Amino acid sequence: MRKIYIWSGIFIVLILLVVGCSNEEDGNPAGPTLAVHITEPADGDTVSFPQTVTAEVTGDEIAEVVFIAGEDTFATLAEPPYSAVWSFYPDSGEVTLKVCAADSAGQTACDSITIYVPPQEFDFLLSQIAVSSHNVYLGWTKFSGMLFQEYRVYMSTGTEVDSTDQLVALIEGAVNDTNAFIDNLSPTSDYMFVVYAYTITGSCYVSNQLVVRTESVPPPHDDGAVLIPIEGDTFTMGYSWSSGGGGSEEYPAHPVRIDGFSIYKYEVTCAQYKEFMDAGGYSDPEWWDSAGWMWKEKNGITAPLNWNNPEYNIGEDFPDYPVGGVSWYEAMAYARFVGKTLPTEAQWEYAARGTLGTDENGDGYPEGYRFPWGDEFYMGGEVHCNYLAPAGTAYDDGFEFSSPVGTFENGASIFGVMDMSGNVAEWCLDWFDNTYYWDNVFDNPTGPDTGTEKTIRGGHYLWRGYEDDGFYFRTTTRTGKEPETRRTFIGFRLVENY
Numbered sequence: 079m080r081k082i083y084i085w086s087g088i089f090i091v092l093i094l095l096v097v098g099c100s101n102e103e104d105g106n107p108a109g110p111t112l113a114v115h116i117t118e119p120a121d122g123d124t125v126s127f128p129q130t131v132t133a134e135v136t137g138d139e140i141a142e143v144v145f146i147a148g149e150d151t152f153a154t155l156a157e158p159p160y161s162a163v164w165s166f167y168p169d170s171g172e173v174t175l176k177v178c179a180a181d182s183a184g185q186t187a188c189d190s191i192t193i194y195v196p197p198q199e200f201d202f203l204l205s206q207i208a209v210s211s212h213n214v215y216l217g218w219t220k221f222s223g224m225l226f227q228e229y230r231v232y233m234s235t236g237t238e239v240d241s242t243d244q245l246v247a248l249i250e251g252a253v254n255d256t257n258a259f260i261d262n263l264s265p266t267s268d269y270m271f272v273v274y275a276y277t278i279t280g281s282c283y284v285s286n287q288l289v290v291r292t293e294s295v296p297p298p299h300d301d302g303a304v305l306i307p308i309e310g311d312t313f314t315m316g317y318s319w320s321s322g323g324g325g326s327e328e329y330p331a332h333p334v335r336i337d338g339f340s341i342y343k344y345e346v347t348c349a350q351y352k353e354f355m356d357a358g359g360y361s362d363p364e365w366w367d368s369a370g371w372m373w374k375e376k377n378g379i380t381a382p383l384n385w386n387n388p389e390y391n392i393g394e395d396f397p398d399y400p401v402g403g404v405s406w407y408e409a410m411a412y413a414r415f416v417g418k419t420l421p422t423e424a425q426w427e428y429a430a431r432g433t434l435g436t437d438e439n440g441d442g443y444p445e446g447y448r449f450p451w452g453d454e455f456y457m458g459g460e461v462h463c464n465y466l467a468p469a470g471t472a473y474d475d476g477f478e479f480s481s482p483v484g485t486f487e488n489g490a491s492i493f494g495v496m497d498m499s500g501n502v503a504e505w506c507l508d509w510f511d512n513t514y515y516w517d518n519v520f521d522n523p524t525g526p527d528t529g530t531e532k533t534i535r536g537g538h539y540l541w542r543g544y545e546d547d548g549f550y551f552r553t554t555t556r557t558g559k560e561p562e563t564r565r566t567f568i569g570f571r572l573v574e575n576y
């Protein structure tokens with residue numbers, strides 16, 4: 079009997095406790111206790127990637143659920159379903175997989191399991207995508223299941239290659255870049271390459287050793303261009319005219335000595351450029367430098383901007399028109415294709431302004447012309463170049479966009495070079511620097527050693543000139559654009575140096 083009394087007493091106490099809890103809930107609902115249970119994968123499982131991790135989370139007002147593998151948080155979810163994809167391989171071995179939840183009251187709960195990551199194998203294959211006489215474009219396996227933080231490409235001229243050899247490419251923090259362009263190689267030579275790939279946890283994978291034989295140097299292509307020889311001389315470069323103003327980047331006028339060279343009479347035409355395209359110019363690394371090739375690859379460039387777009391005068395239907403829509407890289411690739419180069423800014427300016435006129439700034443050398451054809455934009459009341467002017471007026475040149483090269487015969491420079499002002503603006507070889515003239519480089523200046531923009535000269539068909547007497551079409555006008563810039567109104571011509 080006594081035992082019965084005792085149990086009855088405990089029973090009564092329990093009922094009181096439960097009732098007491100119920101009363102509290104009415105005033106401040108706390109809901110079910112926060113709890114986390116990982117349902118996929120199971121404790122002890124061997125996982126594969128990508129691996130889906132799922133958890134059951136119970137509780138009230140769950141604020142966030144965090145998924146952690148080892149030290150790495152790979153997902154944070156605010157709402158159910160609490161399921162996340164663990165994408166990247168960690169190092170092989172046992173890994174603690176943890177899911178933690180927090181509610182709005184600040185309570186937390188976690189569940190953790192131990193899973194096994196098997197050793198990962200992938201075919202880390204290094205191969206040659208393209209090769210020329212002086213460079214090679216390499217590519218290797220892209221393995222999206224593993225997070226790489228660094229690729230290192232080593233090169234050797236021996237029979238083995240490893241990480242003690244010359245490091246020729248270092249790709250950091252860019253897990254998606256699995257290419258390298260190695261330049262400055264010798265023709266018809268054997269090179270051996272290997273790639274070391276480092277994961278974010280420091281593991282290293284090593285590719286196969288790849289032997290590459292560079293090609294022989296191909297002969298330059300003959301594009302049939304008319305070249306005008308220009309004798310070496312000293313001329314005034316930059317701005318010094320007392321009237322008409324000028325940009326500060328044109329100051330100061332200074333004497334410059336130029337060696338003799340030949341320059342294209344016309345801007346490079348669409349017909350000429352098509353020969354480069356038809357010869358596989360865009361897929362042959364022979365004609366490209368590293369920056370240009372990687373820019374082209376990254377952007378999938380296979381033709382000039384608006385090539386064969388009937389709204390612009392660029393493409394197969396416009397053989398006699400200047401090619402536009404080319405970056406500085408494409409202009410340089412074409413130049414190498416024909417064994418020539420872009421003019422230096424000094425060569426360009428000399429071919430445009432010449433050595434006639436007075437010595438206005440007293441440096442002992444004539445000023446040359448303000449425009450290729452003379453000192454007045456509308457000399458003789460005529461239009462001398464393709465620029466932008468209202469249609470149907472006396473200023474109109476008759477072309478909305480570009481015009482066939484050499485259309486404006488009265489616009490020739492004293493050397494007979496055509497379209498130096500107007501039609502398409504023209505890339506030059508030099509980096510652009512608006513204070514470069516203050517360096518007063520006298521002998522064959524080639525511009526600053528580095529920069530962010532390449533020099534562009536001559537003005538183009540979308541620049542106006544009728545309101546300001548052709549201010550932007552003067553032979554001294556300078557501007558610059560990043561080498562990757564492509565505009566339908568920017569083209570180029572070339573020079574041959576002796």
Ligand SMILES: [Ca+2]
Nearest residue numbers: 464465475477
């Ligand atoms: Ca025009």
Ligand SMILES: [Ca+2]
Nearest residue numbers: 497498500502
């Ligand atoms: Ca031009």
